[in-house]
Amino acid sequence: MHTGYCHILFSTLLLLTLAIFSAGSHAQTPEKWQPDLLGDGYEMRHVDQGSDYTGPVISTIIRKVCHRDSAATASDVRRGVLYVHGFNDYFFQQEMGDRFVDHGYDFYAVDLRRYGRSLTAGQKPFDVRDMASYFPDIDSALVEMQHNGISEVILMGHSTGGLTTAYFESRRHPEIIKALILNSPFLDWNQGWKERLIPAVGMLGRLFPDFPISQGTSTAYAESLLKGYHGEWTYNTGWKLIQSPPVTAGWIRAITEAQHALRDGHADIRIPILLLYSSESISGSEWTPAHNRADGVLDVSDIKKFGRELGPDVTCVKVIGGLHDLVLSAPEIREPLYRYIFNWLDRTLPPASPLPDSQNQPDQNS
Numbered sequence: 001m002h003t004g005y006c007h008i009l010f011s012t013l014l015l016l017t018l019a020i021f022s023a024g025s026h027a028q029t030p031e032k033w034q035p036d037l038l039g040d041g042y043e044m045r046h047v048d049q050g051s052d053y054t055g056p057v058i059s060t061i062i063r064k065v066c067h068r069d070s071a072a073t074a075s076d077v078r079r080g081v082l083y084v085h086g087f088n089d090y091f092f093q094q095e096m097g098d099r100f101v102d103h104g105y106d107f108y109a110v111d112l113r114r115y116g117r118s119l120t121a122g123q124k125p126f127d128v129r130d131m132a133s134y135f136p137d138i139d140s141a142l143v144e145m146q147h148n149g150i151s152e153v154i155l156m157g158h159s160t161g162g163l164t165t166a167y168f169e170s171r172r173h174p175e176i177i178k179a180l181i182l183n184s185p186f187l188d189w190n191q192g193w194k195e196r197l198i199p200a201v202g203m204l205g206r207l208f209p210d211f212p213i214s215q216g217t218s219t220a221y222a223e224s225l226l227k228g229y230h231g232e233w234t235y236n237t238g239w240k241l242i243q244s245p246p247v248t249a250g251w252i253r254a255i256t257e258a259q260h261a262l263r264d265g266h267a268d269i270r271i272p273i274l275l276l277y278s279s280e281s282i283s284g285s286e287w288t289p290a291h292n293r294a295d296g297v298l299d300v301s302d303i304k305k306f307g308r309e310l311g312p313d314v315t316c317v318k319v320i321g322g323l324h325d326l327v328l329s330a331p332e333i334r335e336p337l338y339r340y341i342f343n344w345l346d347r348t349l350p351p352a353s354p355l356p357d358s359q360n361q362p363d364q365n366s
Helices: 001-028 094-102 131-147 160-172 192-207 220-225 249-261 289-293 298-306 331-348
Strands: 044-050 055-064 079-084 106-111 152-158 177-183 273-278 314-319
Touching: 044 131, 055 094, 055 131, 055 298, 079 094, 079 131, 094 106, 106 131, 131 152, 131 160, 131 249, 152 160, 152 331, 160 177, 160 249, 177 220, 192 249, 273 298, 273 331, 298 314, 314 331
Parallel strands: 079 106, 079 152, 152 177, 177 273, 273 314
Antiparallel strands: 044 055, 055 106
């Protein structure tokens, strides 16, 4: 009877163990790639990032990969770009992704938690209390890139994404990342006299992180971008709002802490940095033609001032007539900008694997 009891107990434990293992394996199975809303070879998949202070969260990886020569070997260098968007934003800059693919870089982007493709029902868009909470979203994309054979990554960020990527690199130093491209990074506030209130708002954010802070009512920047106003682009205005929404005191605290962590030599970014910014800033809540030739969000002098502190190898490039998101500037601005970016990469990184002849044609705009 004792033997029978032990047999039943052992069988029960074995079944429970198998059930738990099976459930755990199923929960960790990555979502399959599926066609992205951009079409034209772009794919996406969601990544379960567990839970944070808001509950369950996901990030989204978007990619478009090069068609490579079948003669390529495992020893060949395969490079990719990982792009991180800004605040009130998501990845929609298909032209930029296509340019990198045309030049031999697999292109990846991430929609961070509570942004764009990663926004789920009931979530407050764009909110964050610690910029380091985005690190797992970036890590997941890097792991995916490495899993797909990419051995060298160029990390690229725009605006708040520029702050996020610089902060990530300064704290993590992943071996796979070989260069950092910053497109108008958010390295300091551009609030005039209101900046004197930032420390007090940061303290408020520690105690009452959900306290709302208005960002004004201007739609000038969106009007400079959207085809329906004075720009040439279309995007989902439910994910990238025409009027920048209120933020929280906790968000302001998170931004400020990340900015301060990159100053006075504390950034310690050891890889080459390409720092890009417009030639001038513009203020005013009403759109004018000048809004289509300047940065309507940040102070470009602050970008240069604090960007030069990020590391020992910073190339500063002033883009005359550039918008805040420089790759969305007018064609006569962004064409030479792309040429400069690829020339800088060619100078900075050693030659990589060649592409097939069909994908290695000279740039018609060079």
